[in-house]
Amino acid sequence: MKMNTKINPLTDLSIAKNAKMKPIKEISDKIGISDDYLDLYGKYRAKIDFEKIPMKDTPGKIVLVTAISPTAAGEGKSTVTVGLADAMQKIGQSAIVALREPSLGPVMGVKGGATGGGYAQVLPMEEINLHFNGDLHAITTANNALSAIIDNHLHQGNQLQIDPRRIIWKRVIDMNDRALRHITIGLGGPTQGVPREDGFDITVASEIMAILCLAKDLRDLKERLAQIVIGYTYDKEPVTVRALEAEGALTLLLKEAIKPNLVQTIEGTPAIIHGGPFANIAHGCNSIIATKTAANLADVVVTEAGFGADLGAEKFMHIKSRQGGFSPNAVVIVATIRALKMQGGKQKDSLKEEDVAALLKGTSNLEKHIDTIRAFGIEPVIALNKFSLDTNDEIEALLSWCKEKNVVIALTEVWEKGGEGGVELAKLVMQELEKPSKFAPLYDVTESIEDKVKTIVQKVYGGTDVVFTDTAQKQINQIKSYGWDTMPICMAKTQYSLTDQPKLLGRPNGFTITVREVLPKLGAGFIVCLTGDIMTMPGLPKKPAALNMDVSEDGHAIGLF
Known part of the structure; x- marks a missing residue:
């Protein structure tokens, strides 16, 4: 389709509606997926029977897209991810973009969808942002089937x-619903079950979501589900x-959800979307299966990890890379x-005003994320995602700052072009891909839980120390007693700040992180540390x-973004 190089007043939704999609079989043919490996979900969507695809001798290279700490102004990470994959195609590379599936919580809340924006979107935008191919519903059902089995066992x-x-x-x-954070169930007498306290998380926080995204195949999925710890005995x-002998039923509910989903960008670049923690x-991160499938089908895989480099990227390096066997x-x-x-x-409300001083002060946050990526042995490329109200002086100020810091930066206009x-x-990015990899994780899984958390706090967040509450320390001692402490750490922390305090922006110094709970996730293969006031069930905004x-009237979405 013809691109408009002027500022386009159209919304993401209207741009998506006006885009002409190719039949999904044309997209699959482009990357060598035969019809035998494809399960069609209508004309423009499909699932890939990934276990049937022959393995490449040399998998494609992986480009990870991350960002600075997110703000209410928006960064457009998914938009840049999609646009970069399209750009790779334009310079002659065989590329696939691999993304996470949107959750209805943010879609209906404040963040919106996760299909990119402008002319750098994945399609069909409406279906992807809503129920898509049913993966999140399958995960929700499997999770709650386990809850029902637990309570029936008690009864x-x-x-x-x-x-x-x-x-x-x-x-x-799969919704933001603060009223369900703490509930009481089983009331009403002996026939209604055993009364106890319970609660809801959002689906994307379920360990089953993490397991689906970290499993290698159906057999591995079943084994991981079997390892989930649901609670403890009186002893x-x-x-x-x-x-509980429930792993078979849970695997059955997920047998289609484990297959990655194939769609396309506006420009016809293949897109694999799967999983959404x-x-x-x-x-x-999206699933290991999706990333490996993409790397088996293309020379370059462009993928993303949620929020800033202190969260998604750190977990990509320490959790997904370890379990997936790639970096x-x-x-x-x-x-x-x-x-x-x-x-x-x-x-x-004053971002429309030019303010070079505020911009340069804010580069402290960018600099910390640059330092973090460099700590893993990788030299990052900065994508300056351009907005229409950015002034020349502001752009030049940031370009000059990057030059002084010896950082590579590209002005990026994928939303518009x-x-x-x-x-x-x-x-x-291609120049970086041609260099030998020097990637190395920041900690060894055999280190103590306390030391692993401290490494993340000091080297990734820039903090000085960690404080474990009495509850967290007791949980750590229990985890050690069961021999579960040699797993990587999954920090649960606010995305808005490098600290555990959402309002501390920029690059704070001299702070400590408070870990209030430490939860073992044996099926997922990591240990979750809850910090600050972070919650696993968000609420809706005002x-x-x-x-x-x-x-x-013709059945198309209005107001979706």
């Missing part, structure tokens, strides 16, 4: 002697899904003039995006 005599006070498995729903011994409360060959950090000015103290607006970025949504 039917509790042969395993599960202590109802020590059940750590929660129900989930404080762990109880697993295997003890949040990066502030989970590990924030990023290049890293892109997305930044905007608007967001950097907010990091420098500018208020959202599609892949053409990301060609400079694509060329710079004016949720859902209030602006509707459907037209």
